[in-house]
Amino acid sequence: MKKFKEVFQNPNFRRLFFANFTSQMGSVIGLTAFMFYLLDRFSDQPAYATITELMYSVPTLAVFFLVGVFADRMDRQKIAYYCDWLSAILSLMLIGTIILGWMPLIFAVLFLRSAIQKFFFPAEHAMVQGILKKEDYTTAAGLNQLVMSLFMLFGNGLGIFVYWTVGVYGAITVDVITFIISALLIKSAVINEEVRLPNGKHKLTDLKVKLVLSDFKLGMKYIFEHKLLRTLLVGFIVFGVVNGGFTVMPIFMLKYKLAPDSYEEMSVLVGVVFGVGVLLGSFFASLLSQKVKLYQMVIMGLLISGSFIVLASFANHTYLFMAFTFISALGLPLVNIAIGGWMPSIIDPKMMGRVQGWISPLMMFSQSLTLGFIAYSFPAILKVEMLFWLVGGCLMLVGIFYLFTLPKFTKISNNETQSTTVRQTGTV
Known part of the structure; x- marks a missing residue:
């Protein structure tokens, strides 16, 4: 506080x-x-x-x-x-x-x-x-x-x-x-x-098509040349998968398995439970960010949320499903806050807009792909439980991927920042 x-x-x-x-x-x-x-x-x-x-x-x-x-x-x-x-x-x-x-x-x-x-x-x-x-x-x-x-x-x-x-x-x-x-x-x-x-100063008339396309490509090049930033953006792609899945997964679970006669009322309760979980998780994550490293928060959040989303698929009662949903929601702010606080510290202020301009379309693209996949495969190919395995599994896989990559890339990024400081000031 x-x-x-x-x-x-x-x-x-x-x-x-x-x-x-x-x-x-x-x-x-x-x-x-x-x-x-x-x-x-x-x-x-x-x-x-x-x-x-x-x-x-x-x-x-x-x-x-x-x-x-x-x-x-x-x-x-x-x-x-x-x-x-x-x-x-x-x-x-x-x-x-x-x-x-x-x-x-x-x-x-x-x-x-x-x-x-x-x-x-x-x-x-x-x-x-x-x-x-x-x-x-x-x-x-x-x-x-x-x-x-x-x-x-x-x-x-x-x-x-x-x-x-x-x-x-x-x-x-x-x-x-x-x-x-x-x-x-x-x-x-x-x-x-x-x-x-x-x-520097620019007029609207300066933003020709060639300059816009050049700057857009420059933003993409900047992301791909920075291993830590490129790795963190994987998280935003996964968030798109989670957003796409969560728009339909809870109501499908209620309608086709847990509460077919009262799924509309129960879906409202699930939404409130999820929102409360995210709210409490935000307070917890804000406090935790002062005590642990940001990459540790990201990994914890992904593994907690992913594992409890998978566990939610095995729930045989609505209130147990809500409990698992609540715990999975607690973990998501750990990822959001850690990445949200981390990115400004590793992005050149001159490039912040162009990097941010890539995040929303990446999330929207992965969200659209997820919804399209669900529309095509459910219920003909996938059962409702498999949707939870898909989304939770994605989070857990990224958490494991980050476990092996973020500590290494964080160290490299810190060394690069320190070297830049030495070149600019002559001191560490």
């Missing part, structure tokens, strides 16, 4: 932290409310709700090659600021399109709003790297994990509550307000030019 307090004493971090929080809130509330509005109004067309989810995720694949380049070449503070304002304007446009009732236009606005929001996080995350000391990165990652846990636990419920209270128009208006608050917080932060513009 002392470390949290120390980090929060940095006024710029406070502003960026709450800007990130309010911007995420603006993403969640309106989207959830709109989905329930569609389910209420078009109950015989559930595909609309699925398309709404796609309008949130698919833009990642449309703009992933741009977001990192923009975060490294343009003013990071202005990118985050204008992302929020454009999201607020598009939210107002969304209200207008819902009044018109033309679904293609509604989905087009949702797509644009989501695409704009994808530029926010790489720019904000890169600024956080520049305003904190190296030893504070893991604490900041822990705080961000807590926010993610809270949204996982309460995000959909908050969106439903706002929808029931003020309706879909009121919920989207809340989006507008939260985006504006986030923009004002970003604007009020005093960020040094070397943090905002690590690669």
Whole structure:
């Protein structure tokens, strides 16, 4: 808790932290409310709700090659600021399109709003790297994990509550307000030019297709040339597998094995149990990060989560299944916080945006592959228990892989950093 307090004493971090929080809130509330509005109004067309989810995720694949380049070449503070304002304007446009009732236009606005929001996080995350000391990165990652846990636990419920209270128009208006608050917080932060513009000043007209593609390839080259960074990115690919599996695995387990008559109600409880596990795991991981090495946290988290996901497949009672799910959720923040705190310390600030620009598409690609594989193979080829073996087994295999690689690559990375310091200062 002392470390949290120390980090929060940095006024710029406070502003960026709450800007990130309010911007995420603006993403969640309106989207959830709109989905329930569609389910209420078009109950015989559930595909609309699925398309709404796609309008949130698919833009990642449309703009992933741009977001990192923009975060490294343009003013990071202005990118985050204008992302929020454009999201607020598009939210107002969304209200207008819902009044018109033309679904293609509604989905087009949702797509644009989501695409704009994808530029926010790489720019904000890169600024956080520049305003904190190296030893504070893991604490900041822990705080961000807590926010993610809270949204996982309460995000959909908050969106439903706002929808029931003020309706879909009121919920989207809340989006507008939260985006504006986030923009004002970003604007009020005093960020040094070397943090905002690590690669010098550029205009939008400077970002030609050739430069964008060159920078995108440079980000890929940078990742592949750094063994530790390349190895850590394997974790993000596995997270995509876990995300893809967990969107359907629990409900399949309940529907086809444990609670076929009450799986809908039980799935809500499983979601709450999982969210509570991640939240408590975030607190535990934040404390543990001050006592053990980060690579040890990553390995522990992967092995704990993977083993209990596999054990969950053998549960013959709903509450035993929830217990295993809870313990598996406790382990995931160990991995998230360790990697989230580690990466800023090993990535050149001038390359942070381009590296971050690779993470989301890698996760989205592995998540899509997992969902596609499940759609093809379940239940014709795979039983429901095998889905848990697949996801849990992937986590355990990566944990074992990290057990043999991370200690070695960490030592190499530390030696390289020390050598750089000697060259630059003449001292260790």
